[in-house]
Amino acid sequence: MKIIPWQENRINDVVELWNKEIGADFPLRVELCKQNSFEDSNICLKSSCIALNGQDEIIGFVIAKRWQENINVNMDDTRGWIQALLVAKPYRQQGIGSTLLEHAESQLKDIGVKQILLGKDTYHYFPGIPKQYEDVAEWFETKGYENFGTEYDLIRHYDLEDGMSVPKMAEVEFTTLSINDKEEFLTFLNRCFPGRWEYEAIHYFQKGGTGREFVVLKKGRRIIGFCRINDAKSPLIAQNVYWAPLVDEELGGVGPLGVDAKERGQGYGLAIVEAGIAFLRQRGIERIVIDWTGLVDFYKRLGYDIWKGYLSYKKEL
Ligand SMILES: CC(C)(COP(=O)(O)OP(=O)(O)OC[C@H]1O[C@@H](n2cnc3c(N)ncnc32)[C@H](O)[C@@H]1OP(=O)(O)O)[C@@H](O)C(=O)NCCC(=O)NCCS
Numbered sequence: 001m002k003i004i005p006w007q008e009n010r011i012n013d014v015v016e017l018w019n020k021e022i023g024a025d026f027p028l029r030v031e032l033c034k035q036n037s038f039e040d041s042n043i044c045l046k047s048s049c050i051a052l053n054g055q056d057e058i059i060g061f062v063i064a065k066r067w068q069e070n071i072n073v074n075m076d077d078t079r080g081w082i083q084a085l086l087v088a089k090p091y092r093q094q095g096i097g098s099t100l101l102e103h104a105e106s107q108l109k110d111i112g113v114k115q116i117l118l119g120k121d122t123y124h125y126f127p128g129i130p131k132q133y134e135d136v137a138e139w140f141e142t143k144g145y146e147n148f149g150t151e152y153d154l155i156r157h158y159d160l161e162d163g164m165s166v167p168k169m170a171e172v173e174f175t176t177l178s179i180n181d182k183e184e185f186l187t188f189l190n191r192c193f194p195g196r197w198e199y200e201a202i203h204y205f206q207k208g209g210t211g212r213e214f215v216v217l218k219k220g221r222r223i224i225g226f227c228r229i230n231d232a233k234s235p236l237i238a239q240n241v242y243w244a245p246l247v248d249e250e251l252g253g254v255g256p257l258g259v260d261a262k263e264r265g266q267g268y269g270l271a272i273v274e275a276g277i278a279f280l281r282q283r284g285i286e287r288i289v290i291d292w293t294g295l296v297d298f299y300k301r302l303g304y305d306i307w308k309g310y311l312s313y314k315k316e317l
Pocket of ligand 1: 255256257258259260263264265266267268269270271292293294295297298
């Protein structure tokens with residue numbers, strides 16, 4: 001086996017290996033691989049690498065990240081992530097996965113990482129180990145990783161006129177975000193949801209987002225809640241539509257979303273999800289995914305069922 005650096009000229013091989021191994025559950029598109037595993041500035045090039053066999057064919061890879069961006073959001077640079085680790089089936093049980101993981105971990109440690117998460121990275125694929133890969137979870141446990149919960153992707157199909165109407169409530173309105181309200185919206189996120197959701201919104205605008213992917217809840221003229229909505233026209237491939245090739249209809253996505261802590265408990269949370277769904281439905285979306293959530297009962301009220309589950313894992317170095 002030979003280890004070579006993580007490099008984009010191998011992208012087609014990476015995607016081919018991924019799809020051969022786990023493509024039936026998580027079909028990877030080249031554009032998505034490029035976006036999440038090559039263009040993200042948090043990729044740690046020293047920790048990520050590719051394994052080749054004697055014929056120069058790719059037989060495995062590991063992709064690791066650490067927060068490196070120069071944006072003032074609340075992200076922790078002592079946390080590292082393993083975005084993905086994969087070894088081709090015929091080459092398993094030969095120590096290749098262990099070698100790749102040890103390589104990634106030791107390089108992350110060298111640059112000051114104190115805790116590693118599996119998935120949950122910036123431009124992640126997974127918020128944990130997919131639940132159906134129990135053997136993978138067991139393998140990581142032998143490497144010192146600890147489970148700390150389960151996250152879910154939920155899904156629902158809509159018929160005909162279902163889910164089309166935006167809720168009406170006294171004193172508040174639901175609209176898609178006007179680009180003129182961008183600064184006010186970012187200020188709202190910074191105040192109420194600092195960190196990852198704010199970071200993702202900043203990236204969305206940097207990539208040319210115009211506001212159509214955010215529904216905002218306004219009381220008077222103040223933004224008090226938000227809900228992200230995504231479809232194939234979004235300026236980047238958003239997390240809730242990553243696995244769109246698995247379904248026949250065009251897939252839409254809802255989330256993240258939140259309501260100002262001072263305004264919770266008045267029905268706004270559920271209503272903003274309904275508003276997000278209605279805007280997607282009016283754009284012709286028939287199937288919607290709500291990704292990376294633990295709030296299964298909350299979304300069940302709107303008819304959502306579990307689609308995929310993920311086990312959260314971390315390791316303190
Ligand atoms: C989740 C959140 C949006 C709910 O907002 P909210 O305005 O308080 O919710 P609502 O008032 O619309 O709640 C409607 C119903 O859902 C229930 N509910 C609210 N939060 C819930 C939760 N976390 N889990 C389960 N049920 C919940 C409420 O009890 C209420 O039930 P009732 O009709 O029987 O009284 C809000 O708590 C929030 O912003 N949290 C932080 C961000 C977050 O976690 N977002 C979701 C990420 S997937």
